[in-house]
Amino acid sequence: MSITGLYWFTQDLRLHDNATLLDATRRCDRLLCVYCIDPAWFETGEFGSARLGRHRWRFLNETLDDLEQRLAARGQHLIRCFRSPGPALDALIEQHRVDVVVRSQSADWYLEKAWESLQRRWPDVEFAERVTHTLFDRDALPFTLDELPGSFTQFRKRVEPLGIAAPVAAPEALPPPVDNASLSSPPSPPPMPETTDDPDSAFRGGEREGLAHLDAYFGGSLPLHYKQTRNALEGWQNSSKFSAWLANGALSGRLVIERLRDFEQRVGANESTYWLYFELLWREFYQWYAHAHGARLFRLSGLKGESPRPDRDRARFAAWGRGETGLPIVDACMRELNATGYMSNRGRQLVASALINELNQDWRWGAAYFEQQLVDYDVASNWGNWQYLGGVGADPRGLRRFDLAKQTAQYDPQGTFIARWLNG
Numbered sequence: 242m243s244i245t246g247l248y249w250f251t252q253d254l255r256l257h258d259n260a261t262l263l264d265a266t267r268r269c270d271r272l273l274c275v276y277c278i279d280p281a282w283f284e285t286g287e288f289g290s291a292r293l294g295r296h297r298w299r300f301l302n303e304t305l306d307d308l309e310q311r312l313a314a315r316g317q318h319l320i321r322c323f324r325s326p327g328p329a330l331d332a333l334i335e336q337h338r339v340d341v342v343v344r345s346q347s348a349d350w351y352l353e354k355a356w357e358s359l360q361r362r363w364p365d366v367e368f369a370e371r372v373t374h375t376l377f378d379r380d381a382l383p384f385t386l387d388e389l390p391g392s393f394t395q396f397r398k399r400v401e402p403l404g405i406a407a408p409v410a411a412p413e414a415l416p417p418p419v420d421n422a423s424l425s426s427p428p429s430p431p432p433m434p435e436t437t438d439d440p441d442s443a444f445r446g447g448e449r450e451g452l453a454h455l456d457a458y459f460g461g462s463l464p465l466h467y468k469q470t471r472n473a474l475e476g477w478q479n480s481s482k483f484s485a486w487l488a489n490g491a492l493s494g495r496l497v498i499e500r501l502r503d504f505e506q507r508v509g510a511n512e513s514t515y516w517l518y519f520e521l522l523w524r525e526f527y528q529w530y531a532h533a534h535g536a537r538l539f540r541l542s543g544l545k546g547e548s549p550r551p552d553r554d555r556a557r558f559a560a561w562g563r564g565e566t567g568l569p570i571v572d573a574c575m576r577e578l579n580a581t582g583y584m585s586n587r588g589r590q591l592v593a594s595a596l597i598n599e600l601n602q603d604w605r606w607g608a609a610y611f612e613q614q615l616v617d618y619d620v621a622s623n624w625g626n627w628q629y630l631g632g633v634g635a636d637p638r639g640l641r642r643f644d645l646a647k648q649t650a651q652y653d654p655q656g657t658f659i660a661r662w663l664n665g
C-alpha cells in the first residue's frame with residue numbers, strides 16, 4: 242500500500258537536524274508539506290496585543306521563503322495555509338486521503354491542543370511526532386515532566402551530566418508532493434497581511450541565514466568573551482543573537498551545541514564558552530517548563546497559589562509600550578524593541594521589572610506585548626521569564642525588582658544607549 246503523509250511544519254522550519262522530516266521521509270511515498278498561518282495571530286487578544294507583529298511576521302515570511310526553496314531543491318513544495326490549523330489540516334487530510342500526519346512536538350500549549358483535537362477527529366489516521374526543539378529527548382530526561390525540578394539550578398544539575406545527541410543530517414531526497422495540480426491552489430484563498438520593510442532589524446529569517454550566522458559567530462573569537470559582554474544593552478556582537486532562528490526552528494539547538502564544542506576544540510574552552518551552554522540550558526529548562534505547566538503559563542498566579550494585584554491601567558501600560566514612561570532606561574529599551582524587534586536580555590529584565598514593580602501592571606500584558614513585538618518570541622522562554630520576574634514562576638527568591646538608577650549607572654554609564662533611543 243502506498244502511504245500519503247502530511248508534514249505539519251510548526252517551529253521546526255529547517256531541513257538540518259530534523260528527525261521528524263527524516264521520519265516522514267522513511268514512512269511516506271508522497272508527502273504534503275504544510276505551514277498554517279493562523280489569521281487569529283493578527284487580531285488583538287485578551288491582553289491587548291496581537292500574537293504576531295511586523296518584525297516577526299517579516300522574519301517568518303523570509304523563513305518560509307527559504308524553506309520553500311530548500312524543499313523545492315528536493316522536489317517538494319510548501320503549502321502555506323492562511324487558516325487556523327484545525328480546519329486547514331482537516332481539509333487537506335480529507336482532500337488527499339492522508340494516511341499519516343507527522344509533526345515536531347512543541348512547547349506551545351495552543352498547538353498541543355490543536356494536535357490533540359486533530360487526533361480525536363481523525364481516529365483512522367496515524368499520528369507521529371518527534372522532539373526537535375530541545376537538546377534532550379523527553380525520554381532521556383532523568384525525571385518525568387511531573388517531577389520537573391522547580392528551579393533552573395536544580396534542573397541544570399540533573400541534566401548537565403547527560404550527553405547531547407549529535408544533530409542528524411538533512412534528508413538528501415524527500416518523497417514527492419501529492420498532487421501538483423491541487424497544490425497550486427491552497428484551500429484558503431484570502432490574502433495574507435503584507436510584510437513591510439524592516440530596515441532597523443538586523444535579523445534576516447531562514448535556515449540559510451541562521452547557518453551563515455552560526456558560521457560567522459563561531460568563525461571568530463566572540464565566544465571567548467561572551468560572559469563579559471552578554472549583559473550589554475546593545476551591540477550585535479555582545480551576545481550570540483541565535484534566539485530568533487532558534488525560536489522558529491530555523492536553527493537547531495543541538496547544532497549550536499555541536500558548533501560550540503567544535504569551537505572549544507579548535508580555539509579553546511573557557512568560562513565564556515561554558516556560559517553560552519549555560520544559557521542554552523536556560524532555554525532548555527523553559528521548554529520543558531512550558532510542556533510541564535501547560536495553560537498555567539498564561540495565568541496571573543502562574544505556578545503559585547496567590548495572584549498579584551495589578552492596577553490594570555491601560556493608559557499607563559500603553560505608555561510603557563510606546564516607551565513613554567519617563568523612566569529613561571525603560572523608554573530607551575522599549576523604543577529599541579519597537580524599532581528593531583529585539584532587546585538585550587538585560588533590557589528585557591529592566592522593562593519587565595518596571596512594568597511589574599514601578600507601574601504595578603499585569604505581567605501578562607507585558608508578556609503579550611513582547612509576544613507581539615519580539616522577532617525572537619518563543620512561548621516558553623517569554624512567558625517563563627515573565628513569570629520568573631513576576632514572582633509567580635520558577636524563581637525560588639520570589640519577585641525581582643531591579644534598581645533602575647543603579648542599573649543605568651552600571652550598564653549605560655555614559656548615557657549613550659539612552660541618548661540614541663530617546664533623542665534619535
Ligand SMILES: Cc1cc2nc3c(=O)[nH]c(=O)nc-3n(C[C@H](O)[C@H](O)[C@H](O)COP(=O)(O)OP(=O)(O)OC[C@H]3O[C@@H](n4cnc5c(N)ncnc54)[C@H](O)[C@@H]3O)c2cc1C
Nearest residue numbers: 480481482483484520521524586589617618619622623626
Ligand atoms: C522578560 C523576558 C522575556 C524573554 N523573552 C524571550 C523570548 O520570547 N524568546 C527568547 O528566545 N528569549 C527570551 N528571553 C530570554 C533572553 O532575553 C533572550 O533569549 C536573549 O536576549 C536573546 O539574545 P541572544 O540570542 O543574543 O542571547 P544569548 O545571550 O547569546 O544566549 C544564547 C541563547 O541562550 C538562550 N537564552 C539566553 N538567555 C535566556 C533566558 N533568560 N531564557 C531562556 N533562554 C535564554 C537563547 O536561546 C539565546 O539565543 C526573555 C527574557 C526576559 C527577561
